[in-house]
Amino acid sequence: MLVHREGVAALSAFGIAALIFSVGVWMGGGWVVQIIAGICWFLTLFTLYFFRDPERNSNEPENKIISPADGKVIEIFDTDENEFFHDKVKKVGIFMSPADVHVNRAPISGRVTYFRYQKGRFMRANLADAATENEQTIIGLEGERQKLLFKQIAGFVARRVCCDIREGHEVRRGERIGMIKFGSRVDLYFPLDVAVKVQLNQRVRAGESIIGEF
Structure with missing residues (x-):
């Protein structure tokens, strides 16, 4: 380890x-x-x-979205996303407790085509408003036939988001891209035609668990 x-x-x-x-x-x-x-x-x-x-490996095909974080799935629903997709998308929210591994990994392979750091509040990460109001990094990834947005979101305890990638960087699926100290949450947004492979309250592991399939 x-x-x-x-x-x-x-x-x-x-x-x-x-x-x-x-x-x-x-x-x-x-x-x-x-x-x-x-x-x-x-x-x-x-x-x-x-x-x-810990080392994490996935031998799944590249059309699979893997979890960017250890934690529990707390949200699955369709929503409007007006920053990267500018369209209706699926959203999956993962809550990271202080006991979880805090390292985050790239959910798909591709290029970072969008990056923004947002200052904000430090509400409890499991609250719905935390996804838009809390401090966070917002990262858009585009692969050959894939497009995905994910957010590293700070929380009440976790007040530092560490992100190692920026716009223009190429990443491989499962690659370490940062961490959120003391846990918090990571949200994923992807097209409506992506098949979601997780359920509410399911535990997931970064770099291994399948979140969706393009």
């Missing part, structure tokens, strides 16, 4: 501190040193868990 690069600095700092104070305990340090050593080890393990980045 890998650790996402966003967590390397914190993991190194806590790990080094834990080792230093553990040496102090071994050399006869008092209860204060023991407590500090324990706290440092706890923070090291928490950081390791929080920034975990």
Whole structure:
């Protein structure tokens, strides 16, 4: 299991501190040193868990949309999308809890033809208004015969969205494209003729679970 690069600095700092104070305990340090050593080890393990980045692989055909996030499907419905498609589309919303893997992956292969960062609020991510009002990155992808929009949306706890791609970048399906610290939600928008392959309340895994089929 890998650790996402966003967590390397914190993991190194806590790990080094834990080792230093553990040496102090071994050399006869008092209860204060023991407590500090324990706290440092706890923070090291928490950081390791929080920034975990397991390998994920999918051998599905390229006409399949894979999940960009770990989490639970909380929305499936048709809606008007007026920023990228300018048409009625299908929407699938995925809620990421603080316990989920926070790394996001590209749902299809293609070129980033649209990118926008939106400042906003930090409402609870499972609220419907969070999809439009909260801070987020909005990413449009176009493949050979595919077109899809997805959003990384911040939440009440998750107040930092990290996105590694920009307009003009080429991505492969399943490629790591960023993370949302402390979870939150990811929304996908795709054409009405795409067959949705998930159900409400279904658990999905980034890079593996099939969301839809072109």
